[in-house]
Amino acid sequence: MTTEPFDKQVASSIVASFDARPEMLIQILHGFLERFGWISEDAIRQLASELNLSRAEVHGVVSYYHDFRTEPPGKHIVKICAAEACQSMGSRAIEAHAAAKLGDRDVTVEPVYCLGNCACSPAIMVDGKTYGRVTSERFDEIVDGLGESG
Amino acid sequence: MATTKIYVPRETASVSVGAHDVAVEIARQAKERSVSIELVRNGSWGATWLEPLVEVLVDDKRIAYGNVEASDVAGLFDAGFLTGGEHGKRLGPINEIPYLIDQDRWTFWRCGLVEPLNMDDFLAHQGFKAFQKAVELGPQAVIDAVKDSGLRGRGGAGFPTGIKWQTVADAEGNQKYITCNADEGDSGTFSDRILMEGDPLGLLESMMIAGFAVGASKGYIYLRSEYPLTHRVLTKAIALARDTGWLGDDIDGSGFSFDIELHLGAGSYVCGEETAMLESLEGKQGIVRYKPPLPAIEGLFGKPTVVNNVVTLASVPNIINLGGEKYASYGVNRSKGTLAFQLAGNVNRGGLVEKGFGLTLRELIEDWGGGTASGRPVKAVQVGGPLGAYIPAEQLDTPLDYEAFIEIGAMIGHGGIVVFDDTANMAQMARFAMEFCAIESCGKCTPCRIGSTRGVEVIDRMVAGVDRDENYDLLVELCDTMEDASLCAMGGMTPFPVRSVLKYFAEDFASDVGVEA
Numbered sequence: 160m161t162t163e164p165f166d167k168q169v170a171s172s173i174v175a176s177f178d179a180r181p182e183m184l185i186q187i188l189h190g191f192l193e194r195f196g197w198i199s200e201d202a203i204r205q206l207a208s209e210l211n212l213s214r215a216e217v218h219g220v221v222s223y224y225h226d227f228r229t230e231p232p233g234k235h236i237v238k239i240c241a242a243e244a245c246q247s248m249g250s251r252a253i254e255a256h257a258a259a260k261l262g263d264r265d266v267t268v269e270p271v272y273c274l275g276n277c278a279c280s281p282a283i284m285v286d287g288k289t290y291g292r293v294t295s296e297r298f299d300e301i302v303d304g305l306g307e308s309g
Numbered sequence: 310m311a312t313t314k315i316y317v318p319r320e321t322a323s324v325s326v327g328a329h330d331v332a333v334e335i336a337r338q339a340k341e342r343s344v345s346i347e348l349v350r351n352g353s354w355g356a357t358w359l360e361p362l363v364e365v366l367v368d369d370k371r372i373a374y375g376n377v378e379a380s381d382v383a384g385l386f387d388a389g390f391l392t393g394g395e396h397g398k399r400l401g402p403i404n405e406i407p408y409l410i411d412q413d414r415w416t417f418w419r420c421g422l423v424e425p426l427n428m429d430d431f432l433a434h435q436g437f438k439a440f441q442k443a444v445e446l447g448p449q450a451v452i453d454a455v456k457d458s459g460l461r462g463r464g465g466a467g468f469p470t471g472i473k474w475q476t477v478a479d480a481e482g483n484q485k486y487i488t489c490n491a492d493e494g495d496s497g498t499f500s501d502r503i504l505m506e507g508d509p510l511g512l513l514e515s516m517m518i519a520g521f522a523v524g525a526s527k528g529y530i531y532l533r534s535e536y537p538l539t540h541r542v543l544t545k546a547i548a549l550a551r552d553t554g555w556l557g558d559d560i561d562g563s564g565f566s567f568d569i570e571l572h573l574g575a576g577s578y579v580c581g582e583e584t585a586m587l588e589s590l591e592g593k594q595g596i597v598r599y600k601p602p603l604p605a606i607e608g609l610f611g612k613p614t615v616v617n618n619v620v621t622l623a624s625v626p627n628i629i630n631l632g633g634e635k636y637a638s639y640g641v642n643r644s645k646g647t648l649a650f651q652l653a654g655n656v657n658r659g660g661l662v663e664k665g666f667g668l669t670l671r672e673l674i675e676d677w678g679g680g681t682a683s684g685r686p687v688k689a690v691q692v693g694g695p696l697g698a699y700i701p702a703e704q705l706d707t708p709l710d711y712e713a714f715i716e717i718g719a720m721i722g723h724g725g726i727v728v729f730d731d732t733a734n735m736a737q738m739a740r741f742a743m744e745f746c747a748i749e750s751c752g753k754c755t756p757c758r759i760g761s762t763r764g765v766e767v768i769d770r771m772v773a774g775v776d777r778d779e780n781y782d783l784l785v786e787l788c789d790t791m792e793d794a795s796l797c798a799m800g801g802m803t804p805f806p807v808r809s810v811l812k813y814f815a816e817d818f819a820s821d822v823g824v825e826a
Contacts (some may be wrong), residue, residue, distance in 0.1 A: 182610075184592035189534070189573050202613035216593075223594040224575035226534055242496030242745075243691055243738065244727045248682065272578060272745065274535050277501040277727065278357035278652060278659030279322050287537050291325035 162196030165232045169194060169207060174209045181210045184220055188227055232267040233303050238284040241270035244277035253281050256295045263300065313347040313391045314366035316707050318421070319350035319804040320506045321538045323746045328361040330379040335363075338386050346391070352507020354421030355649075355661030356408050361809045364403055367393040368621045373400040378721075380551065408658065408677060413639055415647045416624045417500075417663050420507030426545050428553055431510045437555060439626035443518045444563045446629070451522040452478060455625060457633030458647030462580070464490055464618030465693065465722040465798075470625075473615060476605040477523040480613035487519045487528040487615045488590065488608070489622055492581040494533060495694025497725030501619035502647035503661055505532075505539045508623070509546035514568060515622035516733065517623050518629060519615055528569040529609070531586050534576055543571050573792070578749040582797050583616040585751060596751045597797045618723070620649055620651065639665030644721075652678045654727035673730060685730040689738075689814065693722025695745050696802035698809035699735060718803075735814035739807045740768040746803040757800025760791045764807065781818075 163169075173190040177183035191202055198221050207214040220226045239245075239254050247292065257268050276282035279291025285301055293301075317332040318324075332348055339346045356362060363385075366372075372393040374385065381398060388396040400406060403421075424430045431437075443451045456471030458672035477485055486659055489512070493501040505512055515527040529823035545644040547569055558566045572590055574580050580589045584598035587609050608614025624646065628636050637645045644666035650673055652659045664673075670690060674680065681687060689699040698719040700707070705714055714721050729738075743764030750757045763788055771780045788804035793800040810817065 180592075182590070182592040185575055185589065186592075189575070210636045219594050220592070223596075224577050226575035243695060243741070244497045244654040244725075246738070246741070247727055247733060253616060255624045271535060271576075272749070273494055273498075274321075275493060275502045275533075276322050277499055277654060277725070278324050278499045278656075278661075279325055279360070280654055280659075282325065284535070289321055289325045289538075291322060 164195060164289045165195050165199050165201055167201075170202060170205055171209065174206070179209055181212055184210060184212070184217065185224070188221065190223075192227065197231050199229070213240065222300045233265040234285055235302075236267045236269040237261065237266055237302065238274075239268065240272070240274050240276070240280070240284075242273040242277075244273075245281040248280035250281040253283070253293055253298060256298060259297065266302070266305075310763040312347050314347045315391075316349045316351045316364040316366075316371065318353045318360065318362065319542075320353035320360075321427075321536065322357045323353050323360040323362070325469070326360055327378060331361050331363060331377050331382060334379040336383040338382050342386060343435065344386075344391065349424050351423065352420045353503055354409055355417060355503055355663075356405065356406065356658075357660035358658040359400070359660075363389055363659075365393060367391075370672050371403045372757050373403045373406065374398045375400045377667065381498065398486065408660070408662075412663050413647045413665050414663050415627050415636065415639070416620060417504060417507070417649060417661065418627075419511055420503055423508065424645055425507055425509055425542060426549060428510070428549055432467040435626075436510060437561070438513055439629040440514050440517050440521070441563075442520055442629050444561075444565065448478060448522045448524065451518060451629065454628055454633040455522075458624075458628045458636040459633075459640070459643070460621065460624055460628065460636065461644075461711070462618060463620040463624070463648065463723065465495070465720070467721075470617065470621055473605055473617070474519065474523050475583070476603070477525070477613045480606055482613045483527040484527075484610075484617075485523055485613045486609045487523070487525045488515050488587070488617075488766055489516055490581065490583065490586055490616055490618050491530050491532040491536075491539075492586060493536075493619070493723070495696075495723050495725050496580040496689065497653040497727035498651050498663055499653075500651050500724060502536055502539055503648075504619055504623050505536075506542050508723045509542050510550065510555075510600045511626065512619060512623055513546060513550050515625050516569060517556075517560065517565075517567050518625055519617065519622060521563075521565050521699060522613055523613075525567070525615065526566055528567065529590055530569060530571045531574060531580070531590055532571060533574045540571070540573060547571060564712055576713060577751075578745075579797075579799050582799065585797075586616065587614065594751070596669045596753050597799075601798070609796070610772075620723075641667035641708065641710050643712060648709070648721070648724045650724045650726060651708070652726055652728070655683055655730050656726075656728045657682050657684075666710050667708050669706050669708050670700065670726070673709070673726060674705065678728065681728055681730045683730045683732070685732065687728055688731040688733050689729045689735060691727045691729070691738075691806065692725065693720040695742060696720075696805055697722055698805045699729075699738065699813065701811070720807065734817055735810045736768065736772055736817040737808035740765060740772070742803055742806040743768060746799060750799060754796040754800060756791045756794040757796070757803070760787055760795075760800060761803060763787060764791075764803075768807075768818075774819075777818065781811070784823045
């Protein structure tokens with residue numbers, strides 16, 4: 160995950176790439192997320208002004224959707240599927256294992272409700288990549304492979 | 310030496326268990342051994358339990374090798390797999406694998422077979438033939454064919470597609486839209502994803518046909534953000550179609566113009582509900598709208614709009630090519646045609662099975678699925694996602710038919726089948742149903758927003774053994790309220806899994822093993 164600090168000019172160029180259409184707000188927020196890693200108060204302010212929306216409208220959308228984090232994440236993001244199919248294959252044990260394993264590392268761990276990989280349950284997503292048939296051992300291999308930067 | 314074609318899927322499930330590493334290792338070994346290969350990244354056939362599934366083209370046959378790991382690759386070369394050599398992982402010709410040949414591949418026939426982003430390959434496999442035929446037939450004949458087919462919405466609601474298209478075609482308006490609901494959020498479902506990754510151009514063709522039939526010049530795909538690989542595939546497919554003139558003005562000299570815009574969702578389950586999806590496509594919070602007006606009359610930006618699931622749309626090209634009656638010859642009763650069932654969770658041979666309606670759950674789980682992955686007895690099966698009932702093992706002989714499922718208080722939904730073995734604690738699953746509703750509720754109506762949180766609390770008290778009978782009655786009453794008074798299926802159907810647990814697995818409330826209270 161390589162992100163950069165919020166920058167007004169970069170933000171403007173992302174908005175412009177969607178022709179500053181207000182109905183593209185969610186797509187623009189994804190663009191921000193990819194670039195900056197999270198949605199800051201400055202970002203919300205700028206979006207409101209450039210899309211001619213109220214700050215309340217932008218804030219409403221940001222806070223509604225799970226994807227739009229409003230705090231900086233850790234160096235890596237581990238999403239653990241907590242939906243039914245993965246539960247049937249022991250995802251709760253993976254969650255517990257992850258909490259113990261990653262407790263003191265700069266990694267954001269969060270639940271996700273279905274990665275669409277339900278024939279390879281349990282599934283996780285690490286920095287945007289989906290992994291299936293995850294066991295505790297495989298989990299360790301994956302996160303240890305992230306290197307010391309994590 | 311001639312060049313050998315090797316197929317390694319670029320599809321989420323396959324890649325999630327190492328397909329990229331296998332492809333890289335095959336290329337490396339080939340180079341090292343100075344043999345000439347052409348690596349084709351196809352979609353998945355849907356036999357997910359065999360992934361990564363590698364195929365080698367030998368003469369005219371594609372010889373399959375299953376569950377290939379990168380560490381197997383050197384051994385495969387040594388065993389002569391480039392000429393179909395024997396190896397512990399050799400499965401034989403792909404078109405002789407029973408899991409695949411016993412299916413009715415109407416909608417998914419190109420998945421696995423073709424290279425998804427190769428326009429020549431698509432055209433060589435009937436690509437845009439149905440669109441061209443639709444243009445010849447004219448809009449009303451296309452709608453009539455869809456009506457004749459008996460096709461019903463595969464997203465879950467099962468509404469007749471032809472009637473929906475007719476309504477939009479007949480609606481007044483200078484601008485109409487086709488929206489493709491690719492917000493496949495139900496646990497246990499991945500058929501939309503397999504289709505989009507394996508046959509993206511086929512989906513675009515389906516939307517073009519829909520647009521032509523109802524008079525819409527613009528289409529939207531609403532794709533969930535949990536599918537990043539799908540997003541890359543669709544983005545490229547749309548660009549490819551534009552570059553080759555299959556999207557844009559006056560397509561193929563037909564006089565019909567159509568373009569498609571791809572939108573990403575942002576992690577909200579309720580945005581799979583059609584009106585919430587429309588709100589989200591407009592860049593707003595995904596809050597459910599009141600109906601009426603129906604989206605077919607006042608949909609996206611207030612204009613007449615077709616909202617169809619990926620699989621619904623993708624079933625149409627063959628309905629045009631082969632006729633509505635042919636499609637209707639599959640299935641039973643009012644459940645016509647095929648459905649892509651998805652075997653998931655604790656099942657031995659998970660994957661996609663496209664089959665005419667009417668076979669039983671048991672046939673799917675035992676004959677295709679091979680029972681549980683753990684080898685233990687089946688305790689419960691959840692069909693149709695988080696809002697579907699938990700079906701006990703004694704009801705596995707229920708035929709897969711929309712109405713037969715309604716009769717037992719269950720639903721087929723999007724065809725996802727999640728198997729649980731006898732170690733599952735069903736009280737925990739009932740609690741999860743309420744918890745999930747509390748997390749995902751859009752908040753517009755009270756029964757869903759508040760009821761779900763109260764539901765979690767009541768179940769926690771039952772499990773803790775506090776006034777169990779009283780809380781049982783309270784939970785039933787809460788389910789009544791949510792079912793009767795919620796605005797959409799989120800709150801209205803969350804009671805289904807809860808009630809099914811009360812009815813069939815009540816004893817699990819008395820045991821607190823593994824339940825987080």
